[in-house]
Amino acid sequence: MHHFEYRDGQLFAEDVPVARLAEEFGTPLYVYSAATFSRHFEIFDAAFNELPHLTCYSVKANSNLSVLNLLAKKGAGMDIVSGGELYRALAAGVPADKIVYSGVGKRPEEIKEALEAGILMFNVESQAELVRINEIAQAMGTRARISLRINPDVDPQTHPYISTGMKKNKFGLDMETSMQAYALAKSLPALDPVGLDCHIGSQLTSIEPFKEAMDKLMAFHDRLTGELGLDIKYLDLGGGLGIQYNEEDPPHPEVFAQALIPVLKERPLTVILEPGRVIAGNSGLLITKVVYTKDTPSKHFVIVDAAMNDLTRPALYGSYHRIAEVEPRHRTASIVDVVGPICESSDFLARERTMSAVQSGELLAVFSAGAYGFSMSSQYNSRCRAAEVLVDGATVTLARARETYEDLVALERGGLK
Numbered sequence: 001m002h003h004f005e006y007r008d009g010q011l012f013a014e015d016v017p018v019a020r021l022a023e024e025f026g027t028p029l030y031v032y033s034a035a036t037f038s039r040h041f042e043i044f045d046a047a048f049n050e051l052p053h054l055t056c057y058s059v060k061a062n063s064n065l066s067v068l069n070l071l072a073k074k075g076a077g078m079d080i081v082s083g084g085e086l087y088r089a090l091a092a093g094v095p096a097d098k099i100v101y102s103g104v105g106k107r108p109e110e111i112k113e114a115l116e117a118g119i120l121m122f123n124v125e126s127q128a129e130l131v132r133i134n135e136i137a138q139a140m141g142t143r144a145r146i147s148l149r150i151n152p153d154v155d156p157q158t159h160p161y162i163s164t165g166m167k168k169n170k171f172g173l174d175m176e177t178s179m180q181a182y183a184l185a186k187s188l189p190a191l192d193p194v195g196l197d198c199h200i201g202s203q204l205t206s207i208e209p210f211k212e213a214m215d216k217l218m219a220f221h222d223r224l225t226g227e228l229g230l231d232i233k234y235l236d237l238g239g240g241l242g243i244q245y246n247e248e249d250p251p252h253p254e255v256f257a258q259a260l261i262p263v264l265k266e267r268p269l270t271v272i273l274e275p276g277r278v279i280a281g282n283s284g285l286l287i288t289k290v291v292y293t294k295d296t297p298s299k300h301f302v303i304v305d306a307a308m309n310d311l312t313r314p315a316l317y318g319s320y321h322r323i324a325e326v327e328p329r330h331r332t333a334s335i336v337d338v339v340g341p342i343c344e345s346s347d348f349l350a351r352e353r354t355m356s357a358v359q360s361g362e363l364l365a366v367f368s369a370g371a372y373g374f375s376m377s378s379q380y381n382s383r384c385r386a387a388e389v390l391v392d393g394a395t396v397t398l399a400r401a402r403e404t405y406e407d408l409v410a411l412e413r414g415g416l417k
């Protein structure tokens with residue numbers, strides 16, 4: 001069941017023609033399918049039904065309030081990495097006791113806000129952070145549930161910028177340091193070490209690294225129980241399951257779950273999962289309009305109104321996104337670079353792509369743009385950030401209005417002389 005498909009020669013988002021959305025809301029425009037978000041969440045969550053578990057959607061993948069609200073209504077918890085994401089999750093109606101907080105640089109104010117809200121657990125990434133959380137909790141007369149993020153030193157075989165569980169990465173603590181950190185956590189008066197956490201990277205297309213990490217975590221769990229007498233209740237396996245952008249063949253969530261469940265079943269643990277991309281990635285499109293085409297002796301350029309500030313992944317990781325016409329006209333194909341208006345040569349959405357000879361004014365759909373799309377966008381070149389719409393059947397909700405020029409400068413007016 002696909003919720004972005006062609007009917008009578010034009011692309012639909014559920015029951016709404018994408019061209020109509022572009023007409024009404026302008027371009028560049030992010031278009032999300034509510035049914036796809038729901039289905040992805042349900043499939044992933046149900047895959048772990050054999051175990052006590054909590055699926056904490058990773059807010060940073062797509063943090064639009066409407067998206068968070070939709071997932072919260074399905075029972076999702078959330079994995080956050082900042083005070084801003086805590087604010088969003090709470091605003092979207094996520095119960096605080098379904099929120100886990102990850103990240104290497106949590107600031108004191110952010111820790112305080114999370115304790116005040118009463119989140120489920122902090123995923124702690126250093127001894128200094130443990131000490132900091134203890135101090136703050138103690139001063140507030142409360143206690144903090146924590147897990148330590150273990151860096152299991154496995155190679156997730158993904159892009160180096162989104163590998164997080166290798167020895168050289170800034171994330172988590174190696175096993176030996178972690179043992180000391182758990183002993184420290186046990187001795188600190190305001191901490192309850194209740195969990196064990198890891199997140200080894202993003203866009204993983206094979207199960208092996210997950211299994212390798214889990215085996216190391218299981219051995220480590222035994223040591224925590226045996227050597228420190230800790231009662232670990234939560235095992236957080238992070239996120240990272242990949243999606244199909246082009247020709248990748250990532251494991252289905254069901255296959256992923258079945259590979260892990262037999263081992264996990266033997267232990268009295270609640271499993272926490274933090275999927276982001278696998279829920280959001282293929283639930284969204286970025287719609288853009290061709291502004292000009294330009295032929296030079298070496299290249300054909302298709303210049304569109306979406307740029308690296310709207311969708312950074314191609315510039316940042318060299319990522320592939322499928323791009324197709326919203327209303328295909330079956331013309332001769334040529335090899336083109338699809339580029340945006342920004343003054344950087346890294347501003348491209350596709351390079352050396354075989355595409356029908358599109359003309360100025362036509363609409364293109366950039367697929368798999370639901371994760372790390374809008375959430376990584378910026379105003380670079382003083383471009384107003386795109387609007388976001390959520391389509392549910394025939395119902396369209398403006399999930400975020402397009403920014404205006406006044407939005408660009410509003411917070412700077414105080415500096416005018």
Ligand SMILES: *Cc1c(COP(=O)(O)O)cnc(C)c1O
Pocket residue numbers: 058060061079081102103199201202203238239240241274275276277278
């Ligand atoms: C980014 C992140 C995730 C989500 O990763 P995906 O690849 O989008 O599933 C989960 N947990 C942590 C700690 C993260 O930083």
